[in-house]
Amino acid sequence: MRNGDDMDILKPEDIKKRFEGKFWVSPYSRILAMTDGAVVELVEDHARGTCYGGAAWEVHHYPKTSSLIYHARRDGPRNIFRTRIGETSLDLVPGLAAAGIEKVSTSKSEIRVQYSGLGGAGVAIAMARGQAEGVEQVEVYEWGGGGKRARAAVVLPRYEKVVFGIDDTDSPESGATWALANEIGYTLGKEAGVYHLDHTINQLYPQNPHKTQNCVSIAISFAVSAEKKDWLVSQVKDLLAEHTVSDETGLAVFSGIDVPEDLKRYSRMAKMRMVEVEDARQAAKQAGIILYAVTGERGLIGAVAAIGFYDDPDSAVRVDV
Known part of the structure; x- marks a missing residue:
């Protein structure tokens, strides 16, 4: 579905259907978000629950790129990020600071995390994360893929x-x-x-x-x-x-x-x-x-x-x- 703000809003099943058979999209297994009212913890089980390299890459790049992230660690193929609630601008640099989190907000029932990334990191943002267990919907501003930039927000239940x-x-x-x-x-x-x-x-x-x-x-x-x-x-x-x-x-x-x-x-x-x-x-x-x-x-x-x-x-x- 496309709304008046030039944004695609999709459920996980919509993304699965859209990218079915595309082997260059490897879905995340599960994403959870928790908050204590002051900060957010994001727990992401990377692609198919086996992609240790992807988890290591993101834990390396995301904190360098985004000032919202104040704690990051990897546990196997799992990313664990702690973020401040708010918004920041990302200065993306290929190979050095290629992806990150640019906005985190909460409501009574949801937590919304907005990402931006270049190239393959952009594919992970909406196409791969959007298929994960735990995702309610994805709001896509730029799809990315190839050498393009992607921007999207993942909407998650509040825990x-x-x-x-x-x-x-x-x-x-x-x-x-x-x-x-x-x-x-x-x-x-x-x-x-x-x-x-x-x-x-x-x-x-x-x-x-x-x-x-x-x-x-x-x-x-x-x-x-x-x-x-x-x-x-x-x-x-x-x-x-x-x-x-x-x-x-x-x-x-x-x-x-x-x-x-x-x-x-x-x-x-x-x-x-x-x-x-x-x-x-x-x-x-x-x-x-x-x-x-x-x-x-x-x-x-x-x-x-x-x-x-x-x-x-x-x-x-x-x-x-």
């Missing part, structure tokens, strides 16, 4: 981000906290309006006398619709209570995107020395984290610490950070 810190679910005889947390994420991620994003293993103080063996806590994060958020928290609590084999299981719940600096400091401290439950409660209060002593309080220490590194899995597994 919130919720991060759960979990610790102390096992015993010397049985259980594994990392696996229990992963199964909870996998199970709940099948629900409509709930997407399990990632799983982070956080190393704690190895000399802790209360440890079962390796002394780690876990963070799992979700994109969730506003109406499903309370349900999700309740389900995580219930599943932990049902499947833990420890009487000291703790759960911490963080609603947001960026990790506060005070929380990072607490998480580093929990890697280097013994800390107390009261330290965890104070760190949680400062960060707006809600705590649940599922079967006991000791697990709250590691549960809060896990959230401090939920978005940095390579650092989370280390003690010396």
Whole structure:
């Protein structure tokens, strides 16, 4: 459909039909967008869920091109961008700064991300992203392809981000906290309006006398619709209570995107020395984290610490950070 502003508005099925059989268009697998009201996090599973190179290329180029992007990382074929809400102009340079995000806006129910790119990067903007799971529609200003520039906006449902810190679910005889947390994420991620994003293993103080063996806590994060958020928290609590084999299981719940600096400091401290439950409660209060002593309080220490590194899995597994 073309509107009066000289813009094509298409649903994913329209784009699929338009480019069916075109092997030079490789669709993205899924795109999700979350906001806390101040910033937006964009999670893009690149072409066919296998294009590591495309993800690496975009994570390299987009932050250089767009001043809206303040954080970018790659997890396999997945791009993760954090952006400010607003608009900027892009100075596109072939091979050096060839694509980026030029506008991000939010409404009560949607998040709109506008891209611009040259050449093959332009193909990714509307033709490939427009076919992804999670996209409501695409607004195309310039189609691009070949050596041409493309400009388009992708309209996505608005989600919130919720991060759960979990610790102390096992015993010397049985259980594994990392696996229990992963199964909870996998199970709940099948629900409509709930997407399990990632799983982070956080190393704690190895000399802790209360440890079962390796002394780690876990963070799992979700994109969730506003109406499903309370349900999700309740389900995580219930599943932990049902499947833990420890009487000291703790759960911490963080609603947001960026990790506060005070929380990072607490998480580093929990890697280097013994800390107390009261330290965890104070760190949680400062960060707006809600705590649940599922079967006991000791697990709250590691549960809060896990959230401090939920978005940095390579650092989370280390003690010396």
